[in-house]
Amino acid sequence: MTILNSGRMNRRGFMATTTGAALVAGLPLSARAQPKRGGNLRAGIAHGATTDTLNPATYENVYSQSVAFAIHGRLTEVAADGSLKPELAESWEASDDASVWRLKIRKGVTFHSGKALVLQDVINSINFHRGEDSTSAAGPLVASIQDIATEGDDTVIFTLDGGNADFPFILSDYHLVICPADGDSIDWKSGDGCGSYVLKDFKPGVSYTVERNENHWRDDVGWFDSVEVYTLADQNARTTALISGDVDVVDRLDLKTVGMVARNDNIEINSVAGTQHYTFAMDTRAEPYSNNHVRLALKYGLDRQELVDKILFGYGSVGNDHPIGEGQRFYNTELEQKTYDPDKAKFHLKKAGLDSVDVQLSAADAAFAGAVDAAVLYQSSAKAAGINLTPVREANDGYWSDVWMKKPFCAVYWSGRPVEDQMFSTAYKSGASWNDSFWSNDRFDELLVKARSELDEAKRRDMYFEMQALVSNEGGVIIPMFANYVYANSKKVAHPEKLGSNWDMDGLRFIERWWMA
Numbered sequence: 030m031t032i033l034n035s036g037r038m039n040r041r042g043f044m045a046t047t048t049g050a051a052l053v054a055g056l057p058l059s060a061r062a063q064p065k066r067g068g069n070l071r072a073g074i075a076h077g078a079t080t081d082t083l084n085p086a087t088y089e090n091v092y093s094q095s096v097a098f099a100i101h102g103r104l105t106e107v108a109a110d111g112s113l114k115p116e117l118a119e120s121w122e123a124s125d126d127a128s129v130w131r132l133k134i135r136k137g138v139t140f141h142s143g144k145a146l147v148l149q150d151v152i153n154s155i156n157f158h159r160g161e162d163s164t165s166a167a168g169p170l171v172a173s174i175q176d177i178a179t180e181g182d183d184t185v186i187f188t189l190d191g192g193n194a195d196f197p198f199i200l201s202d203y204h205l206v207i208c209p210a211d212g213d214s215i216d217w218k219s220g221d222g223c224g225s226y227v228l229k230d231f232k233p234g235v236s237y238t239v240e241r242n243e244n245h246w247r248d249d250v251g252w253f254d255s256v257e258v259y260t261l262a263d264q265n266a267r268t269t270a271l272i273s274g275d276v277d278v279v280d281r282l283d284l285k286t287v288g289m290v291a292r293n294d295n296i297e298i299n300s301v302a303g304t305q306h307y308t309f310a311m312d313t314r315a316e317p318y319s320n321n322h323v324r325l326a327l328k329y330g331l332d333r334q335e336l337v338d339k340i341l342f343g344y345g346s347v348g349n350d351h352p353i354g355e356g357q358r359f360y361n362t363e364l365e366q367k368t369y370d371p372d373k374a375k376f377h378l379k380k381a382g383l384d385s386v387d388v389q390l391s392a393a394d395a396a397f398a399g400a401v402d403a404a405v406l407y408q409s410s411a412k413a414a415g416i417n418l419t420p421v422r423e424a425n426d427g428y429w430s431d432v433w434m435k436k437p438f439c440a441v442y443w444s445g446r447p448v449e450d451q452m453f454s455t456a457y458k459s460g461a462s463w464n465d466s467f468w469s470n471d472r473f474d475e476l477l478v479k480a481r482s483e484l485d486e487a488k489r490r491d492m493y494f495e496m497q498a499l500v501s502n503e504g505g506v507i508i509p510m511f512a513n514y515v516y517a518n519s520k521k522v523a524h525p526e527k528l529g530s531n532w533d534m535d536g537l538r539f540i541e542r543w544w545m546a
Contacts, residue, residue, distance in 0.1 A: 066241070068545030070256045070522065073267045073276040074534075076395065077260030079234035080430045083217050085206050086158060086165035089429050091280060091533060092260060094203050096231070099239050099256065099540040100141075100222035101206035104132060104151070105197050107447050107536060109529040113198055117146065117207055117223070118185075127192035127484065132185050132200075138246050140209050141227045142219075148179045153210040157217075167204035169454040169461045173481070192482035195448040202451065203537065225251030225541045234260055234426065239540070252544035262425040264398055271296065271517060278543075280516040280534050281398045284342040290517060300344055301514045303530030304354040304445020304452075307340075307397045309390060309407070310465040312437040313505035317388070318466075321503055322381035327388070328367055329374040330414035331407055333509040339406060340399040344515050348508035350501040352443060352452050355511075359449050359493035364501060374414030385415040388438055392420060395428035396440035397512070404440065434465050441465060442512075444532045449493050450481050457500055466505025473499045521546055 077092035085101075088094050104118040115121075118132040138146040158165040159174060176188040189196065199205075207223065208215040220228035225247065226239035240255045259276065261267040264283045270276045272293060282290065282298070291298045311318035311327070318324060333347045346355070349367055353360050378386060390407065392400040404420035411418045423432045423439075432439055446452035455461060458477060459469040473496055480492035500506070514533045518524065523546040529536025535543070 064252050064523070064544040066252050066254070066544075068253055070253045070278065070540070070543070070545070071276040072256065072258045072278040072280075072539070073261035073270050074258060074279070075262055075264070075267065075281040075398070077234050077236075077262070078426055078429060080427065081233040083220050083231065085154075085204050085208070085217055086163070086167065088204055089166065091537070092233070092237075092258070094532070095258060095534070095537050095540060096228065096237050096239070097203050097206055098224070098537045099226040100220060100224040100228045101208070102138070102223045103202075103205055103207065104134075104200040107198070107201050107529065107531045109525060109527040109536060109542075111447065111531065113201065116201075117151070118197075118200070121197055123194075123196075127194045127196070127482070128189045130187045130189070130196050131180070132187070132197075134183050134185060135246065136183060138223050139244055140221050140223045141242060142209070142221045144209055144221075146207070146223055147210075148182065148185055149210045150207055150215075151185050152177050152179070153213070153215050154207045155205065157208075157215050158204060164462060165204060166455065166462045167202055169458050170199050170202055170205070170451060172454075191478065192484060193450070194484060195450050195481070198448045199451055201447070203532075226256065229255075236260065250538075250541040253540070256540050258540075262395060264394060271519065274519070277519045277522050278516070278534075278539065279518075280514075282515045282517055283398060284340070284344055284515060287342070287344075287515060295520050296517050297520055298517050299515070299524075299528060301528050301530050302345075302356070302511075303514060303532075304352075304357065304447075304511070305514055305533065306348055306352055306354070306443050306445060306508050306511045307400070307403070308352075308441045308443060309507040309509070310433075310439055310441050311505045311507070313466050313468045315437040317381070317383070317386055318437060318505060320381045322377040323383070323386060324505060325502070326374040326377040326381070326386070326414060326416065327411070328507050329370045329377065330411040330416045331507060331509055332369040332410040333367070334369070335406055335410065336403055336509050340403045341510060341512050345510050345512040348510050350504065350506065350508045351497040352445060352456065352500070352506075352508060353449055353493070353497055354445060357449060359490050361494045361497040363494065364498055367501070369410060371410075371414040374411075374416065378415055383415075385417060387417045387419070389419045389421050389436075391423050391432050391436040391439040393423040393425050393428045393432070393440070395423075395425040396433075397442040400440040403509075434463075441506075447531050449496075450477070453477055453496060453500075456506075457504065468503075468505040470499055470503060518543075 076090035102117045106116040119135045121132045158167040173189045178186045230238040236259045271279045392404040408418045483489045524543040
């Protein structure tokens, strides 16, 4: 066996098989305040729909994701600095080929109901997302698991169909929460979890309320007595609520008005660069998007820098039609950057046998702040390329259930994933539940499997470079920009100096990591 972690470890550390030091007391603290218990946090977030549920297979927006991070535990946790640290698994080790992983499960953990955490809870919770009939968005992430066994009363053994050096990172995914076993399945409906907060009220599309779990096994999280989270999809309403003091924290600031909000001495602005990216997904099964030349025309018919300047107001960077961020390990530094080129777009239209093409692009601010405006800017730039693009303003409520993956061309946001394999497996692998372009490429799928089990970093790098090129040049998703996470809090609220960049709002851990100043 090769011991890969008994504490924290960054991604490069996995490949070097060195052991990291344990994180004992949480994240670096802001110099202005030390964490203390007490107070009620009120947060306004841009997401939440009446269709949201507590079913971990269906988590798809900040409303369900944030409540999951508050009330549930996972086996591993991505720290604010991007390293991995133990959560319910207190340590792990791998076989030399990284195909067998042994995780030692923490003892003394109880669910909110008082039930003790046992190995069967872990097994059932992971199996909930497995199987040919699984519709879970996390299905592709756990598809490589061939067998789950136990050893004694504290160790779970995962046998994979091949080596996967990133397997512990995958187990940190927000879908893979550990729920109480219920027969052959899990009890997710009750909201019984083993997280730092207890669910008290859950009104999808409206709000939820949690209270601190006094019996939680950790003493470095869960500072608030209670937290109320409200769905405030309207950006103006969300910002006004913060300025007026009706809420203490809001996500997704209107980038047009960030400067004005920043002038308020009682408000702090946080801008964090990460893997978040905004996309326009095409259904590659439908005409005209089934033709790659049409897809390329649409990619060259978009002025990416204009979107970064006018939609992100500089709070981000230009994308290149693949989802891997510049700060990630295997980012393709050699791939030619696509730029606005109407002539090249026309060339590809002619290759498709077309002089022009008519398309409709569905958008709503539920997709990302400024999505409708981005569609209008796209309409203007595309016109010079012979692309007649009509923006369609969709309703915010129900956007993710009625528009995304239903309409053939629509705006989408992605928070990215901490490792390349996880992002590609979730949204680009053939048949993946969240493959929102329905793209299927045999070479890509072959490389995805090979790269996952390849322990030689140079060879792995070459494979991920090729995968990014395939997605960029043949895929069905236009990725014009990577967006910083820009959110704000009242100065009545304090947070660690280092904020997580793997998800919005401090890695979606603001409820458990922040405190009242």
